[in-house]
Amino acid sequence: MKHISLITFLILLVVSYGFYQLQYEVELRQDRVAKLENQIAQDKADIKVLEAEWALLSRPKRLQQLSDRFLELAPIDPSQIRSVDELAMREEHLEGAAFAPRQEKAPTGEDETPPALAVAEVPSVGAERLPLVPVFNRGAGQ
Amino acid sequence: MRTITAQDTPIAPGRTLRSVRSRIIFTVMLFGLAFAGLSVRVVDLGLSAEASAWSAARSGAADMLPARADIVDRNGTLLATDLKTISISANPQKVQHSGEAAQQLAQVLGGVDPAVLERRLSSTSSFAWIKRKVTPEEQHAVNQLGIPGITFRDEIQRLYPQGSLTAHVVGYNSIDNEGLSGLERAFDEELRDRAADNEGPLRLALDMRVQHAMHEELGAAMRQFNAAGAAGIVMDARTSQVVALVSLPDFDPNDPGSAAADRQYMNRASQGVYEMGSTFKTYTMALALEHGVASMDDAYDATHPIQISRFTIRDDHPKARWLNLPEIFMYSSNIGTARIVADAGNGLQKDFMQTLGLLNRPDFELPETGTPMVPENWRNVQSMTVSYGYGIAVSGLQVANSIAALVNGGTLHRPTLLLNPDARDDISRQVISAETSEQVQALMRLVVEKGTGRNADAPGYLVGGKTGTAEKSTYGGYNRDALVTSFVAAFPIDDPQYVVFVMLDEPKGNESTYGFAGAGWTAAPIVRGLVPRIAPLLGVAPSKDDSHPMTRELVRMITPEVRS
Numbered sequence: 001m002k003h004i005s006l007i008t009f010l011i012l013l014v015v016s017y018g019f020y021q022l023q024y025e026v027e028l029r030q031d032r033v034a035k036l037e038n039q040i041a042q043d044k045a046d047i048k049v050l051e052a053e054w055a056l057l058s059r060p061k062r063l064q065q066l067s068d069r070f071l072e073l074a075p076i077d078p079s080q081i082r083s084v085d086e087l088a089m090r091e092e093h094l095e096g097a098a099f100a101p102r103q104e105k106a107p108t109g110e111d112e113t114p115p116a117l118a119v120a121e122v123p124s125v126g127a128e129r130l131p132l133v134p135v136f137n138r139g140a141g142q
Numbered sequence: 143m144r145t146i147t148a149q150d151t152p153i154a155p156g157r158t159l160r161s162v163r164s165r166i167i168f169t170v171m172l173f174g175l176a177f178a179g180l181s182v183r184v185v186d187l188g189l190s191a192e193a194s195a196w197s198a199a200r201s202g203a204a205d206m207l208p209a210r211a212d213i214v215d216r217n218g219t220l221l222a223t224d225l226k227t228i229s230i231s232a233n234p235q236k237v238q239h240s241g242e243a244a245q246q247l248a249q250v251l252g253g254v255d256p257a258v259l260e261r262r263l264s265s266t267s268s269f270a271w272i273k274r275k276v277t278p279e280e281q282h283a284v285n286q287l288g289i290p291g292i293t294f295r296d297e298i299q300r301l302y303p304q305g306s307l308t309a310h311v312v313g314y315n316s317i318d319n320e321g322l323s324g325l326e327r328a329f330d331e332e333l334r335d336r337a338a339d340n341e342g343p344l345r346l347a348l349d350m351r352v353q354h355a356m357h358e359e360l361g362a363a364m365r366q367f368n369a370a371g372a373a374g375i376v377m378d379a380r381t382s383q384v385v386a387l388v389s390l391p392d393f394d395p396n397d398p399g400s401a402a403a404d405r406q407y408m409n410r411a412s413q414g415v416y417e418m419g420s421t422f423k424t425y426t427m428a429l430a431l432e433h434g435v436a437s438m439d440d441a442y443d444a445t446h447p448i449q450i451s452r453f454t455i456r457d458d459h460p461k462a463r464w465l466n467l468p469e470i471f472m473y474s475s476n477i478g479t480a481r482i483v484a485d486a487g488n489g490l491q492k493d494f495m496q497t498l499g500l501l502n503r504p505d506f507e508l509p510e511t512g513t514p515m516v517p518e519n520w521r522n523v524q525s526m527t528v529s530y531g532y533g534i535a536v537s538g539l540q541v542a543n544s545i546a547a548l549v550n551g552g553t554l555h556r557p558t559l560l561l562n563p564d565a566r567d568d569i570s571r572q573v574i575s576a577e578t579s580e581q582v583q584a585l586m587r588l589v590v591e592k593g594t595g596r597n598a599d600a601p602g603y604l605v606g607g608k609t610g611t612a613e614k615s616t617y618g619g620y621n622r623d624a625l626v627t628s629f630v631a632a633f634p635i636d637d638p639q640y641v642v643f644v645m646l647d648e649p650k651g652n653e654s655t656y657g658f659a660g661a662g663w664t665a666a667p668i669v670r671g672l673v674p675r676i677a678p679l680l681g682v683a684p685s686k687d688d689s690h691p692m693t694r695e696l697v698r699m700i701t702p703e704v705r706s
Binding site for chain 1: 603678
């Protein structure tokens with residue numbers, strides 16, 4: 001019976017120490033959480049500033065001024081736009097692998113045929129290369 | 143002193159001992175419970191309560207951001223955003239040498255008057271603004287001065303990266319971030335709620351690239367013809383979504399106080415109402431064709447001007463003969479149009495105008511949306527003048543929206559600036575038949591191929607449209623020298639995807655137009671310049687056809703001009 005006080009006192013000591021440690025740990029972590037939250041908020045604010053700057057730098061008016069100054073680009077003339085079926089396809093182009101849709105094949109191991117060396121098989125057309133024009137289908141891009 | 147003896151207690155010793163022990167145990171348990179409760183609470187406080195105290199103490203400006211949601215266009219281009227900024231304030235009671243401090247501050251801060259500053263700094267209050275919303279450089283410079291009593295406060299600034307390009311659509315805020323005009327005002331609460339609930343930006347139907355092209359073409363025309371103002375709208379013909387809305391002159395919403403004149407704040411595209419002139423003939427044609435008043439080959443006597451009460455209705459390009467419907471439209475004959483509407487009757491005409499939404503203030507997001515001016519009495523005279531666009535004043539927005547309905551197969555939509563408007567607000571309804579709509583397309587193409595709108599013909603894009611030249615009404619009459627010229631167009635006219643409306647306020651003719659200031663000379667060329675620029679951006683492919691199939695039939699109905 002007389003040990004009860006002693007035991008209680010010891011338990012108290014242990015619990016207090018444990019609790020102190022726990023609280024200390026919690027504080028440390030809260031500190032870290034707060035710092036991270038601050039950092040996130042700061043980063044978000046920075047992103048907003050950068051987005052605003054990007055919007056300022058990519059204003060259509062500014063882009064046009066830069067384009068007029070440094071690029072030799074003009075608005076697209078209607079005659080430059082053709083749809084795919086208007087293009088005169090040469091036969092070798094139609095058969096040539098370069099213009100055929102790339103075949104998506106899962107790697108299945110042994111019986112996988114080596115990919116055809118597309119570039120080598122296309123006859124060099126040189127000056128007859130098709131012009132690089134934007135190709136629209138009517139009503140596309142809506 | 144009295145000693146307690148066994149004789150004093152009346153209870154038997156054995157019973158006493160038991161009773162005392164039970165009391166002690168009871169007390170111990172009570173205290174035990176209380177301490178257990180306290181311990182739990184202490185642990186609880188240490189672990190959780192402190193966390194909330196933490197976050198309450200740590201509320202910087204970074205958390206305030208943003209007070210209002212961003213506004214973006216259909217491609218996500220930023221039109222309005224909240225940025226953190228610094229404002230400089232002072233506690234005048236702590237500032238020691240107010241005169242010297244004011245001098246130093248005025249040197250590093252732009253736009254601050256040292257005398258005003260000194261007065262503020264020597265006041266007896268404990269708070270005074272020095273300058274609000276400064277740049278980081280200014281903040282650094284003031285910090286370097288090291289004047290005691292000066293403090294920096296985090297504030298929010300609304301930035302409009304597109305500047306004047308969006309002035310009349312997005313609008314602007316007060317210095318305390320309350321919406322004062324445009325969408326900022328219309329969606330003041332919504333923008334706050336969105337920011338609070340983290341719902342992302344307000345997405346508009348506008349396309350900044352198209353907006354820029356319109357802004358530039360209108361500006362060029364305004365300078366060329368020395369006009370007082372200009373307005374332009376590009377609208378999706380099938381949904382009535384506004385892709386571009388420009389009003390000139392404009393102002394910089396980042397510095398709204400900078401506008402020199404009130405007229406810069408006026409939104410001429412949706413707020414200003416004007417007598418539009420001949421563009422209204424499109425409505426008269428649609429009315430006649432839709433209600434069987436006349437068919438394409440019906441002819442009307444346009445030989446002589448019409449005398450009705452004190453008015454004389456004349457033609458600007460008199461042919462002095464009988465004209466059929468396509469001719470009336472392409473030569474823009476006032477006499478012919480007036481005769482058609484006389485056949486239709488004024489009741490039918492008024493109902494038709496009402497159906498097209500021309501007689502009421504349109505349901506549109508902008509607070510700056512004008513209410514049309516309509517005749518008080520709709521008698522024969524008014525009916526005739528309205529048939530060619532006089533005696534009624536509407537906004538460009540109303541013209542664009544109703545023309546969209548006439549050419550898109552006949553469906554009228556609610557005009558909107560939002561990309562995803564609330565579906566409940568949809569008021570779409572069929573206003574004319576698809577057949578009539580096709581006839582209107584053919585007539586509008588005819589005007590551009592053979593009539594008054596030839597200057598609007600953008601090769602490859604099959605523009606159809608109608609010119610409108612109106613004299614401005616002045617006290618007691620009309621001013622021949624003050625015109626409002628407009629052109630309303632749709633392209634490609636055989637399957638209209640976009641409607642374009644452009645308007646010039648008081649353009650003056652010059653050498654290039656042989657002195658003419660009419661819509662065919664001033665407004666129509668804007669469309670020719672604009673359409674080839676915006677069509678590729680909007681994904682409209684050039685037409686293979688060079689005419690509307692029905693227009694070819696109409697062309698055959700036209701009596702060839704005899705050159706004199």
